[in-house]
Amino acid sequence: MTDFPVRIRPEIAALPAYKQGRQAGAEAFKLSSNENPFDPLPGVVEAVSAAGAFNRYPDASSPRLRARLAERYGVADDAVHVAAGSVSILYQLAQATSGPGDEILFSWRSFEAYPGLATVAGARAATVPNDAAGGHDLDAMADAVTDRTRMIIVCSPNNPTGPVVTQDAFDAFLARVPGDVLVVLDEAYAEFVTQPGAVDGRRVVATGHPNVVVLRTFSKAYGLAGLRVGYAVGDPRILSAARTTGIPLSVTAAAEEAALASLDAEDELLERVGVIAQRRDRLAARLREAGWDVPEAQGNFVWLPAGDRALEVAAAFEAQDLIVRPFAGDGVRITVGEEESLDRVVDVAASVAPR
Numbered sequence: 001m002t003d004f005p006v007r008i009r010p011e012i013a014a015l016p017a018y019k020q021g022r023q024a025g026a027e028a029f030k031l032s033s034n035e036n037p038f039d040p041l042p043g044v045v046e047a048v049s050a051a052g053a054f055n056r057y058p059d060a061s062s063p064r065l066r067a068r069l070a071e072r073y074g075v076a077d078d079a080v081h082v083a084a085g086s087v088s089i090l091y092q093l094a095q096a097t098s099g100p101g102d103e104i105l106f107s108w109r110s111f112e113a114y115p116g117l118a119t120v121a122g123a124r125a126a127t128v129p130n131d132a133a134g135g136h137d138l139d140a141m142a143d144a145v146t147d148r149t150r151m152i153i154v155c156s157p158n159n160p161t162g163p164v165v166t167q168d169a170f171d172a173f174l175a176r177v178p179g180d181v182l183v184v185l186d187e188a189y190a191e192f193v194t195q196p197g198a199v200d201g202r203r204v205v206a207t208g209h210p211n212v213v214v215l216r217t218f219s220k221a222y223g224l225a226g227l228r229v230g231y232a233v234g235d236p237r238i239l240s241a242a243r244t245t246g247i248p249l250s251v252t253a254a255a256e257e258a259a260l261a262s263l264d265a266e267d268e269l270l271e272r273v274g275v276i277a278q279r280r281d282r283l284a285a286r287l288r289e290a291g292w293d294v295p296e297a298q299g300n301f302v303w304l305p306a307g308d309r310a311l312e313v314a315a316a317f318e319a320q321d322l323i324v325r326p327f328a329g330d331g332v333r334i335t336v337g338e339e340e341s342l343d344r345v346v347d348v349a350a351s352v353a354p355r
């Protein structure tokens with residue numbers, strides 16, 4: 001590559017590409033990307049095909065979807081921003097707040113996109129280790145804030161380990177964070193939470209914290225990962241800055257219609273979420289019985305703290321056509337998928353359980 005003339009920013013050249021969970025063949029269960037195992041509802045599919053006029057550009061700011069979400073959160077329309085997946089919004093918020101010399105702070109291990117979005121913004125990723133239970137150590141995070149911290153990401157439930165941040169801990173944390181630092185509450189898995197006392201973005205929005213942006217997605221609970229719609233709720237001045245950094249026209253007309261139809265069918269979708277949460281609790285309990293120290297699982301996934309054996313453990317699952325997500329040297333994340341996958345997951349996990 002040394003004789004290639006186009007200059008790439010060295011920190012970008014060094015970044016690993018976003019690693020997607022492997023696609024599964026017909027026999028396999030794909031449990032590697034925290035997707036929703038249920039097929040789309042017929043009403044949602046119909047809404048997509050009825051979106052029509054694909055020769056026309058969509059309205060860039062998805063006004064109907066924003067208005068609908070704004071109503072639910074009890075905020076003005078401009079306090080909602082939508083984009084092609086909440087990961088897009090994370091990138092936009094990083095660009096809007098942080099640049100060279102700045103720090104973006106988060107707990108680690110967490111969502112794999114966080115280190116990369118800091119680097120792309122030209123900022124430094126500052127990390128605080130998860131606590132022993134796989135959750136955020138918010139006190140240590142508050143201690144780690146410096147003059148250079150511009151954005152903090154709190155992920156609840158934490159991907160890939162599973163625990164939530166409690167509302168009390170989050171409130172105490174906010175009280176310690178300077179008001180000019182953006183706090184992003186990434187709640188990609190919020191709908192799966194059953195633990196009382198967990199932080200709730202809706203309540204955070206209602207309480208009114210100008211430096212907090214709540215991030216949610218249609219990819220997980222609503223099952224629209226393939227259509228790409230996520231949203232943020234927060235101060236219009238922050239969201240307008242985020243929008244400015246984004247690629248124009250990111251949400252397609254089809255995706256907007258699907259999101260609106262999903263909100264219409266919310267009761268049915270949330271019933272499915274309830275089914276997945278029950279499966280998750282059963283699965284976590286059985287994995288613990290099998291000898292795994294599974295942290296509190298509040299998303300649609302469970303975490304096996306396999307440490308140095310992560311790749312070996314993931315390979316054992318793959319050999320049984322269970323595609324899971326290994327994090328080398330750390331653990332294995334397993335999405336809660338089809339009911340028929342559960343026994344097989346438990347059998348493999350038992351066969352490679354720590355002795």
Ligand code: PMP
Binds near residue numbers: 033084087111218
């Ligand atoms: N945040 C977290 C914590 C995630 O796990 C994910 C998806 N894996 C996202 C954000 C992004 O989701 P999407 O872009 O599909 O909305």
